[in-house]
Amino acid sequence: xxxxxxxxxxxxxxxxxxxxxxxxxxxxxxxxxxxxxxxxxxxxxxxxxxxxxxxxxxxxxxxxxxxxxxxxxxxxxxxxxxxxxxxxxxxxxxxxxxxxxxxxxxxxxxxxxxxxxxxxxxxxxxxxxxxxxxxxxxxxxxxxxxxxxxxxxxxxxxxxxxxxxxxxxxxxxxxxxxx
Numbered sequence: 202x203x204x205x206x207x208x209x210x211x212x213x214x215x216x217x218x219x220x221x222x223x224x225x226x227x228x229x230x231x232x233x234x235x236x237x238x239x240x241x242x243x244x245x246x247x248x249x250x251x252x253x254x255x256x257x258x259x260x261x262x263x264x265x266x267x268x269x270x271x272x273x274x275x276x277x278x279x280x281x282x283x284x285x286x287x288x289x290x291x292x293x294x295x296x297x298x299x300x301x302x303x304x305x306x307x308x309x310x311x312x313x314x315x316x317x318x319x320x321x322x323x324x325x326x327x328x329x330x331x332x333x334x335x336x337x338x339x340x341x342x343x344x345x346x347x348x349x350x351x352x353x354x355x356x357x358x359x360x361x362x363x364x365x366x367x368x369x370x371x372x373x374x375x376x377x378x379x380x
């Protein structure tokens with residue numbers, strides 16, 4: 202994956218990719234995203250799903266905190282309900298708990314023409330998201346992100362028709378195939 206896409210994912214999901222530049226004895230993320238740019242959207246969506254509970258809890262906490270600090274505990278839409286310091290603290294603790302439940306990526310790569318997304322400390326829900334993302338990679342060109350299918354010529358790749366034809370041309374030019 203190109204450096205700029207790598208950097209976008211690391212910046213957008215710092216909890217998941219906190220070991221992106223870690224020691225190679227502890228994580229394979231030190232080598233970055235070992236797949237093509239075409240799977241960027243799949244990885245981005247997967248990470249969005251895996252951090253969705255945390256982001257929701259963070260938004261709830263920030264809103265409650267704003268109501269307490271800037272609106273004297275009143276909600277902007279009125280009514281009798283007020284936000285208390287205890288409620289804000291409960292929301293902060295819920296946000297921190299959700300943050301701790303975000304899995305950490307150990308390796309992201311292509312293998313046998315499909316995405317592999319290895320993590321530590323994931324829940325069953327996270328593994329379901331990962332399984333879905335990995336299955337989508339077998340229908341998405343790894344190079345450009347267009348609809349694709351898996352091609353095998355000794356090496357497995359998931360490509361769109363255009364990139365498969367280009368790969369076939371390059372292989373013929375290199376004498377990989379005999380006609």
